[in-house]
Structure formats: structure tokens, C-alpha cells
Amino acid sequence: xxxxxxxxxxxxKRPFSREKICAVDDVSFSLKKGSTLGIVGExxxxxxxxxxxxxxxxxxxxxxxxxxxKEISRLKENGLTVFRKKTQMIFQDPFLSxxxxxxxxxxxxxxxxVGGHANGISLDAKIKExxxxxxxxxxxxxxxxxxxxxxxxxxxxxxxxxxxNPDFLVCDEPVSSLDLLxxxxxxxxxxxxxKDRSISFLFISHDLRVVRHMSDEVxxxxxxxxxxxxxxxxxxxxxKEPYTKELVQNSLQMGSPRFII
Amino acid sequence: xxxxxLEIKNLRVSFLDKGSxxxxxxxxxxxxxxxxxxxxxVSLVGQxxxxxxxxxxxxxxxxxxxxxxxxxxxxxxxxxxxxxKMSEKELLKVRGKEISYIFQDPASSxxxxxxxxxxxxxxxxxxxxxxxxxxxxxxxxxxxVVKIADVERAYRSFPHELSGGMKQRxxxxxxxxSAPRLLVADEPTTALDVLTESEIMKLIASLRVERRLSVxxxxxxxxxxxxxxxxxxxMEKGRLIExxxxxxxxxxxxxxxxxxxxxxGVYDQKPKTQLLFAR
Amino acid sequence: xxxxxxxxxxxxxxxxxxxALITASLFWIIFLPAAAERMDFSNILTAPxxxxxxxxxxxxxxxxxxxxCGAGISLGVCTAAVGISVWVGVCLGAFAGYYxxxxxxxxxxxxxxxxxxxxxxxxxxxxxxxxxxxxxxMLVIGFTSWMGTARLVRAEVLSLKEREFVVASxxxxxxxxxxITKHLIPNALEPVxxxxxxxxxxxxxxxxxxxxxxxxxxxxxxxxxxxxxxxxSALGVAWWLTLFPGFMIFxxxxxxNILGEGLRGx
Numbered sequence: 017x018x019x020x021x022x023x024x025x026x027x028x029k030r031p032f033s034r035e036k037i038c039a040v041d042d043v044s045f046s047l048k049k050g051s052t053l054g055i056v057g058e059x060x061x062x063x064x065x066x067x068x069x070x071x072x073x074x075x076x077x078x079x080x081x082x083x084x085x086k087e088i089s090r091l092k093e094n095g096l097t098v099f100r101k102k103t104q105m106i107f108q109d110p111f112l113s114x115x116x117x118x119x120x121x122x123x124x125x126x127x128x129x130v131g132g133h134a135n136g137i138s139l140d141a142k143i144k145e146x147x148x149x150x151x152x153x154x155x156x157x158x159x160x161x162x163x164x165x166x167x168x169x170x171x172x173x174x175x176x177x178x179x180x181n182p183d184f185l186v187c188d189e190p191v192s193s194l195d196l197l198x199x200x201x202x203x204x205x206x207x208x209x210x211k212d213r214s215i216s217f218l219f220i221s222h223d224l225r226v227v228r229h230m231s232d233e234v235x236x237x238x239x240x241x242x243x244x245x246x247x248x249x250x251x252x253x254x255x256k257e258p259y260t261k262e263l264v265q266n267s268l269q270m271g272s273p274r275f276i277i
Numbered sequence: 278x279x280x281x282x283l284e285i286k287n288l289r290v291s292f293l294d295k296g297s298x299x300x301x302x303x304x305x306x307x308x309x310x311x312x313x314x315x316x317x318x319v320s321l322v323g324q325x326x327x328x329x330x331x332x333x334x335x336x337x338x339x340x341x342x343x344x345x346x347x348x349x350x351x352x353x354x355x356x357x358x359x360x361x362k363m364s365e366k367e368l369l370k371v372r373g374k375e376i377s378y379i380f381q382d383p384a385s386s387x388x389x390x391x392x393x394x395x396x397x398x399x400x401x402x403x404x405x406x407x408x409x410x411x412x413x414x415x416x417x418x419x420x421x422v423v424k425i426a427d428v429e430r431a432y433r434s435f436p437h438e439l440s441g442g443m444k445q446r447x448x449x450x451x452x453x454x455s456a457p458r459l460l461v462a463d464e465p466t467t468a469l470d471v472l473t474e475s476e477i478m479k480l481i482a483s484l485r486v487e488r489r490l491s492v493x494x495x496x497x498x499x500x501x502x503x504x505x506x507x508x509x510x511x512m513e514k515g516r517l518i519e520x521x522x523x524x525x526x527x528x529x530x531x532x533x534x535x536x537x538x539x540x541x542g543v544y545d546q547k548p549k550t551q552l553l554f555a556r
Numbered sequence: 557x558x559x560x561x562x563x564x565x566x567x568x569x570x571x572x573x574x575x576a577l578i579t580a581s582l583f584w585i586i587f588l589p590a591a592a593e594r595m596d597f598s599n600i601l602t603a604p605x606x607x608x609x610x611x612x613x614x615x616x617x618x619x620x621x622x623x624x625c626g627a628g629i630s631l632g633v634c635t636a637a638v639g640i641s642v643w644v645g646v647c648l649g650a651f652a653g654y655y656x657x658x659x660x661x662x663x664x665x666x667x668x669x670x671x672x673x674x675x676x677x678x679x680x681x682x683x684x685x686x687x688x689x690x691x692x693x694m695l696v697i698g699f700t701s702w703m704g705t706a707r708l709v710r711a712e713v714l715s716l717k718e719r720e721f722v723v724a725s726x727x728x729x730x731x732x733x734x735x736i737t738k739h740l741i742p743n744a745l746e747p748v749x750x751x752x753x754x755x756x757x758x759x760x761x762x763x764x765x766x767x768x769x770x771x772x773x774x775x776x777x778x779x780x781x782x783x784x785x786x787x788x789s790a791l792g793v794a795w796w797l798t799l800f801p802g803f804m805i806f807x808x809x810x811x812x813n814i815l816g817e818g819l820r821g822x
Contacts, residue, residue: 071727130725
């Protein structure tokens with residue numbers, strides 16, 4: 017198990033009121049090394065909050081997070097350096113996840129400059145290698161994010177994320193803001209990287225079809241609580257909970273076979 | 278074959294690329310022909326940059342283009358009007374009243390500091406000369422029509438208090454309150470999650486039947502379009518690639534691009550394998 | 557992106573004005589430095605003529621030379637002052653915006669206190685104590701006009717620090733200093749350019765005012781302010797002593813404002 021989460025809880029206080037909203041309510045799951053856990057739910061179900069809690073971007077109110085056997089939910093930021101080197105995140109909006117004032121070259125150089133790993137090869141060579149990994153031409157090096165398409169930006173974000181050879185990648189709706197054809201390209205890239213580098217994924221999406229394609233196990237989230245969890249085929253072919261059934265039915269309905277090719 | 282309500286003929290919309298020297302003219306829409314017949318659900322499908330949104334916005338008259346050529350005919354009371362040749366004053370009678378629009382991001386279409394109910398009233402009163410009381414009644418009626426559960430609460434809410442799905446329902450109510458003949462929907466469900474998307478689509482489909490509305494639906498998701506349309510136009514890079522007509526309950530695609538687009542929305546390949554249509 | 561900026565005619569005019577002014581004043585300062593100081597008592601207060609294109613002043617010095625050298629001094633002092641204010645403003649604003657909490661309150665409290673002082677009188681007092689030389693003027697103007705920039709930068713940083721690219725950088729293990737200097741400040745600079753250019757115009761007015769009152773640039777070093785001050789006593793007799801430096805001040809401030817507004821329009 018690369019990641020084990022037990023009884024995770026997180027509440028937010030509404031601004032200007034004393035109301036507390038429980039975004040994540042007693043969520044537990046685990047992730048096997050080299051596999052993908054897909055988390056699905058409607059907007060507001062708490063999926064993005066779980067991503068931020070697991071990445072230690074937010075402190076959790078209660079619960080334990082074990083990464084590679086070590087408890088990390090109570091560590092301070094300076095105790096997390098090892099964790100940070102082994103884990104990365106891909107965000108939903110590819111344009112916003114890149115610094116608009118930095119050229120692609122600088123964006124890709126940043127992990128090395130910050131982490132301080134040269135490993136024998138020069139920075140230039142490493143950057144070219146990263147671009148090749150995400151199947152982009154070297155001519156992209158001198159462009160700014162605003163000159164790139166959504167799919168290209170997302171690839172740069174992925175290249176940046178794999179630069180430090182992470183073992184674990186959290187993908188928070190990585191293809192939701194991309195066009196369908198581009199979605200497929202990015203998903204293919206993620207699958208290829210997982211196969212080549214044995215990265216474990218936490219794949220979060222509201223689109224069940226994408227989750228079904230990418231995951232080995234699926235967790236269905238409803239209003240911050242675990243509705244159902246299990247192997248992918250079981251969830252999609254034999255959903256137990258009524259909510260899960262509704263979700264699965266709706267996602268299948270959209271691609272109705274009234275199309276002859 | 279019912280008569281044409283909206284006919285776009287040879288539409289060409291170009292913009293000036295001021296970033297380059299000398300400035301280049303780029304055609305976002307290049308020679309598009311599209312027809313929406315009375316009572317039809319027509320979808321315009323394409324990826325980013327295909328020109329589908331520009332086409333929809335040109336029907337609204339909301340595009341600041343460098344050059345717009347072609348004709349957009351709209352049938353109003355047995356007369357055919359060319360929307361592109363109309364003055365702003367004349368367009369006001371059509372825009373928002375005969376042709377209504379809903380856009381992708383409901384949050385940016387709603388005024389954040391005015392209550393929903395008041396915005397609905399204003400929309401109604403902008404097109405009909407009626408009393409405020411009648412406007413309020415009609416607003417509440419339409420909130421029910423779009424299947425909002427707690428009408429009174431929604432009426433008094435501000436946009437930020439509503440979820441994305443509810444905001445989009447409010448947008449639909451605002452679009453329908455003027456009793457339009459044509460509804461232009463530009464990616465109304467793209468920002469919503471699948472369950473909400475499904476509900477909104479079903480709502481639009483049912484309203485179209487109840488109110489004898491024609492719909493021009495813009496989307497990047499071909500399989501979504503297939504589930505609801507009578508007629509589909511596929512665009513790529515400003516050009517019309519294919520026109521699909523529903524025959525015997527199904528569509529027949531000829532172009533390779535269309536087939537790829539359709540496969541992209543279905544994901545029925547074996548999980549965790551490389552998606553074949555991607556390249 | 558900058559193409560839109562260059563489209564307006566008045567921006568071109570403003571840029572040409574600055575280019576010409578800087579070139580001419582550098583030329584005079586480097587190659588003809590003595591011209592501004594050469595006194596010719598047989599030619600005091602002469603009207604503009606072929607020999608002295610803008611006329612001469614109370615001590616027979618050529619006005620053109622004095623005005624152009626004065627331009628160099630004024631522009632130099634003001635640019636340096638603005639440079640100081642931008643530096644201080646950006647650093648304090650970024651610090652306050654990023655850390656928040658008590659640090660933010662302390663810095664913003666300091667901003668509020670500084671804003672309460674009537675700047676001109678504060679500068680008068682400081683110069684009176686420290687002595688009116690060019691360095692002091694630069695420092696004093698610089699250290700009393702950073703507050704606007706600080707607020708602008710703080711506002712930008714507040715909205716930027718939660719953006720995904722900053723979070724991504726944090727996840728890479730970047731420390732606060734890296735995030736502030738490599739990500740937040742470069743992205744927060746856009747409004748600062750505008751405020752800096754507009755700041756030059758107000759710095760020119762400030763320095764001119766100080767020199768006019770006699771506590772700015774000291775004679776014999778020329779400055780538009782002290783030339784105006786000289787001209788004040790000969791107003792009825794020598795209109796050129798007031799008109800030309802006045803015209804220079806007016807046009808330069810106008811040009812700076814046009815550039816600032818042009819940048820803002822971006």
C-alpha cells in the first residue's frame with residue numbers, strides 16, 4: 017500500500033456565519049502501489065478537498081494519512097520534504113497551473129532548481145527529455161502558457177510533475193476542462209507514464225466514463241462520505257448502493273448507441 | 278418538413294490578429310451553412326477553435342469581428358429577416374425575445390448583487406409591457422417550469438447562494454420567460470458534473486416539446502448531441518465537416534473526424550488501454 | 557500585446573518627447589557642462605536670440621543649457637526616487653500580502669501612518685534637518701511615495717498566492733522566498749509599471765516644488781525648480797525665464813501621465 021487514509025475529516029466554516037460545512041466526513045481508503053484509485057462524485061462532494069488533504073495542502077481536522085507506511089498528517093512543513101519529492105499533483109485548469117510569466121523552459125527547470133537534483137545530466141538535457149516524455153516538440157520551450165492550447169499546457173504540467181520521478185500522483189479533474197479529443201490524448205499519456213514509471217494515481221473526476229477507463233479501484237463519494245468503494249468492474253457492473261446505480265446509469269445513457277459508424 | 282426558422286448562409290466571420298505584423302485576417306468561421314427548422318433540436322458540435330461559439334454569438338450579434346459576411350435569416354411572423362443587416366434598434370426586438378440565449382458560465386451571466394427573482398422580473402418587463410405584480414407571478418411560474426424545488430427560496434436568493442445546476446436552471450427560466458421561438462444554448466452543461474448535466478439536458482429536451490421551442494445547441498461532446506438532437510452539424514477549424522440527419526432513430530457518420538469525435542465521448546474500450554481514436 | 561500600446565499617436569509623441577529630452581540633456585551634460593554655469597555679466601536677462609536661443613538669466617547664463625542640464629538633473633533625481641519607492645513598495649507589499657496575519661497588519665499600519673503625514677511638509681522637515689543635496693532629495697522623495705505601490709502589490713499578491721501555479725510550486729518544495737521572488741512579484745508587477753510612470757510625474761512636481769522653494773537642488777546646479785525661482789523675481793522683465801522651464805515641466809509631466817495611462821489601458 018503506498019497510501020492509506022483512515023477516518024479523514026474536514027469541515028469548513030462558512031464566511032459570515034457560524035455554520036460549519038463538513039466537506040469530508042469519515043473517509044477511509046487505501047491505494048496499492050502502481051495502481052489507480054478513482055474518486056467520483058458530484059460537485060461539492062468533497063473530492064477536491066480530499067486531494068488537498070492527501071497532498072497536505074490543507075490540515076485535516078481528524079484522521080490519519082499514511083504514505084509508504086509513515087504517518088504524515090501531523091508532520092510540519094519541514095518534515096514533509098521527502099513526501100513532497102515523491103508526490104505531485106495535476107490540477108484541473110491547465111492554464112492556471114502554469115506561471116503565465118514563465119516560459120515553458122523555466123517552468124520545466126523549476127523542479128530541478130528547487131529540488132537540487134542534477135544527477136549528472138545537464139538541466140537542458142533534462143528539460144528536453146521531459147518534453148519528449150510528454151510527446152511535445154522542443155520548439156515549445158520558448159513559448160508562454162498563453163500561447164499554448166489547453167492540452168499542451170496540461171502536458172507541460174504533467175512533465176513538471178514527473179520531473180522529480182514521483183511515486184504518487186494526484187490528478188484533480190485533469191481532463192475536465194479539455195476538449196474530448198484532447199482528453200483522450202492526455203489520458204493516454206497518463207496511462208503510458210503509469211506503465212513506464214509505475215506511478216500510483218489518485219484520479220479524481222466527476223465523469224464516470226473517464227474514471228472507469230483510468231481506474232483499477234473506484235470510490236464513490238456522496239456529500240463528503242464514502243458511498244461505495246470497490247474494484248472497478250464491480251462498481252460499474254454490480255453497483256450496490258442506489259446512488260451509485262443512478263450515477264452509473266446516467267453515465268452510460270449519455271453515450272447511447274444511436275450512432276452507426 | 279417544417280419550415281426553416283433560422284437559416285445561416287455562407288457565414289464567414291474573421292478577426293484581425295493584431296499580434297503579428299502586418300496584422301493578419303483569421304477566419305474563425307469560414308463558409309458555414311446551417312438550418313434550424315421549426316421545432317427541431319439542432320446541435321453544432323466542434324472542439325475548441327472550431328468556430329462553433331463564434332457562430333452562435335454571431336446569431337446574437339455579440340461578436341466584435343473584423344468582417345462578417347453571409348446571411349443569417351430568421352423567420353418572424355412570416356417575414357424573413359437578415360439578422361446581419363439589421364440595426365441595433367431592430368435587433369433589440371429579436372434578441373432576447375424571439376431568440377434567447379444561455380451560455381456556459383451561468384455565474385457570469387447573472388448579476389451577483391441582485392436577487393434572482395428581481396432579475397427574472399426585469400427580463401420579463403424588458404420585453405412585455407406589464408405590471409410588476411404580473412411579472413413577479415410569471416417569474417415564479419417559470420422557476421417552477423424549470424423544476425426548481427423551493428421556488429420561493431430561489432426567488433429571494435442571490436446567485437452565489439445557488440449551485441451551478443440551479444443557476445443554469447435560472448438561466449433557462451430567464452431565457453424562456455420572453456416566450457422565444459429559438460433557444461441558443463452555448464455549452465450550457467460543460468461546467469457541470471454528469472448528473473446535473475443529464476438533468477439539465479432532459480429539462481431542455483422536455484421544455485422544447487412542451488413549449489414548441491426550437492433549439493440550437495452548441496457543444497464539444499458529440500455523444501451528448503447524439504442523445505438529444507434531430508440534426509447535427511460538425512465543425513472543425515471554422516469549416517463545416519459534416520451534416521448528420523437522424524433517420525430511423527439513428528445517425529450515420531461518414532467522415533473520419535466525426536467518427537473520432539463520437540468515440541471520444543463514449544469510452545467503451547477496454548479500461549486502462551490506450552484510447553485508439555486519440556491520434 | 558504591446559502593439560495596442562503603440563497604436564495611439566499621443567503615446568508616440570510622449571515617447572519621442574522623453575527620448576529627445578534625455579538625449580539632449582545627456583549631450584549637454586557630457587559635452588557642454590560648462591555652458592550651464594558660464595556667467596556673462598554683459599548679457600544678463602537678454603531675450604531669446606540667435607546666440608542664446610532661450611535667452612539668458614540673472615547672471616547671464618544661457619537658459620537653454622541650464623534648462624537641458626536641469627532636465628537631466630530633475631529626471632535623474634526623480635527616476636531614482638521612483639526606483640527607491642518601487643523597491644520599497646514591492647518588497648513590503650509582497651511581504652505583507654504573502655504572510656498575512658500580524659506581519660500584514662504591522663506593514664499596513666505603517667502604510668496608514670505614512671499616508672497620514674502631509675508628505676510635502678514631511679519632506680520639508682526632513683530636508684531642513686538633513687540638508688538639501690541631491691542624494692537626500694532622492695531618498696526623501698523615494699521613502700515617502702512607496703505606499704501606493706505597496707498596497708497595489710499586496711492586493712495582487714493576496715489574489716495570486718492561492719492560484720494553482722503557486723500551489724504547484726509549493727508542492728515542488730519551493731520555499732517562501734522562491735515563491736515570492738520567482739512567482740508572485742513578477743506577476744504582481746503589471747499595475748506597478750503604471751504607478752511607477754505616474755510616480756515619475758508626481759516626483760518631478762515634488763522636486764520642482766522643493767527646488768523652487770530653495771530647499772531642493774541648490775544653485776548653481778540647475779533644476780527646473782530653481783530656474784523658475786530665479787525667474788520669479790524677474791517676472792515682469794524676463795518672461796522667458798518663467799515660460800521655458802514652466803513649459804518643460806508641464807510637457808514632461810503630461811508626457812509621463814500619457815505613458816502611464818497608456819500602460820494602464822493595456
